[in-house]
Amino acid sequence: MQPNSRHFQANAESALREPNLQSALKQLESGFVAGRQRCYDALPEFEALRDRAKEVLDHTLDNLDAYLLEYEARVLESGGLVHWAGTPEEAREIVIRICRDAEAKNVIRGKSMIGEEIGINDALEASGFEVTETDLGEYILQLGKEPPSHIVAPAIHKTKDEISDLFLEHHRDLGFTKRQTERSALVNEARQVLREKFLAADVGMTGANFLIAETGSNVIVTNEGNGDLSSTLPRVQIVTAAIDKVVPTLEDASLLLRLLGRSATGQEITAYTTFTTGPRRERDADGPGEYHVVLIDNHRSEMLGSELRPMLRCIRCGACMNHCPVYGRVGGHAYGWVYPGPMGSVLTPLMVGLDEAGHLPNACTLNGRCETVCPVKIPLPNLLRSLRSRQHLQRQNSSLARIALSLWSWVALRPRLYQLLTRPAMTLLARLGASSGGFRNMPFASGWTRVRDLPAPQGSTFQARWQQQQRDRK
Amino acid sequence: MSSAREQVLARIRAALGRGELDPARTTELRDRIAMHRRHIEPAFDETPRQRFRQKLEAAEASFVELDTLDAVAAEIERYLEAHGAEKRIATSGDELLHAIDWPASIDAQPWVAGSDHRVSVTAAYCGIAETGSLLLVSGEKNPTRLNFLPDYHIVVIEAKQLVLRMEDAWDSLRASTKQMPRSVNFISGPSKTADVEQTVEYGAHGPRCLHVILVG
């Protein structure tokens, strides 16, 4: 997908004015956020699991080449093939070549973020294959020709009404002529339409939540069962996975699985957790005859060598975006690419460039909630800070911002001047905002307050209050 | 020009500030794998049996406990009648199911390629108490699709097959087979989705209903 991150500000502004999106985002609190909290409260070992997970993943990253080679050897032993891709282009070429060699027509996909990252659907379609997303959320987006807006719940921004319209439009020719309005009827209709696709597919593509060096397995975690049907029914299976998905053992995967569902959707475990190893065995009753893994770098080795290495621990649970006040107001599309929220604000600049996605590291209040909930303890605010300083060093932030910051630091380093300038302003602001406790509009700063509410200061500056307190003590 | 594989590996090594690992270190890492070290295993108060049932029921699976395998066929008939489901079922070839004496009123056939049954009966390799998960593995007699294609999935599991955690299942699998089966499915409830307005609906792509029969 073409990145559109440079328009973050405009995207965000329009997102704030979309009532449907706003009510969907509000639901995150009562859904995913509350669910995670319940899981957290019910598991005294949660913090210990986070520490151990971080340790295991750091160990894996320190030895990434060796574990990838072990993994590769096990896949080959099990009869599968491993293809390496440095870039999205290479990955797409490999996938298309496999599909061509298999003389495939129909490709079905189980949801995978790496598939979005490398833009596999457009590439396959351009090469003449029919591609169908089978995760319900992704399917809805495919019909609506939209990118996902959340990494776990991709169609979170779509209303039932919009889905009803899309289904009627696209399923009418298949004999579904009634516009369904009940959720269950919509799910059922998609089940019937997609069942045919599953049965007709030549190639099934999935991602991998983890790759296991010990066994050469890929792990997928779903609630719908679409990933399993995609791995089982077609005659060829292609797994696309990033190089940072590998973990040493089945036990290591079990550790991470205890954190993944709880952090993502508030589930101790999802309905289906599947470990797939190689193609069907000689005597197996079913399963695909070919099993391919495409291992993709796409800037991850670069991250490995930089201060952003901790980002490679990410298990794509989505907790950071569920808990992010910025994501919670603007939703995923505003970020303009595949990965939204705090993790996206780190990944997008690295994958599409800081010049395109320079707004993202700044679309953060550094409140730290993301780091607090991240199951693998990624210091997201720090990583964003370090991207900001890269940006500053590359002189990519706006000249106005640079001048304002320099001016502010000049004043702030001169306490008397700072006091002189801030005290009257605070008094005025407190009077103006006294009735509501906040500002919708503030003179001279409409660039800030047009889409933000500024809390009214409580009457005096911190310094003034500090001095008052010192006087009171005496 | 070197292959993408060599380039990726070279970039990783450069990022880690070293060359290829020396053989001693590689052996250490292989040993780490071979140790199968377990991590933190959350404690629970319930008995494994209680826990297994509770978790599955909380995930909207239905659950019955029977004393002997003899009672399984009647239970399945009752279940199908209660759901108004047809009494035509595909079974896996698992040994455990051979012991079931099907009445004439049920048409139970071992699965063959191309069959389109709406009800399947399979046997679990084991059950995981911690998460309330059934572990089903693929093989000559166990087609994976029976776990996902039908509307009703009925799983028979013997009480002695219950283990505490996923890690116990790994040990058991390692002891019983040389190689990981191609598909290892942990199933912890019927298929569901929350992709329409964040509200859970059952029967997305996999079975609409999961029925667990614990024997013994």
Ligand code: SF4
């Ligand atoms: S950064 Fe952490 S919280 Fe965010 S998706 Fe990745 S693992 Fe989850």
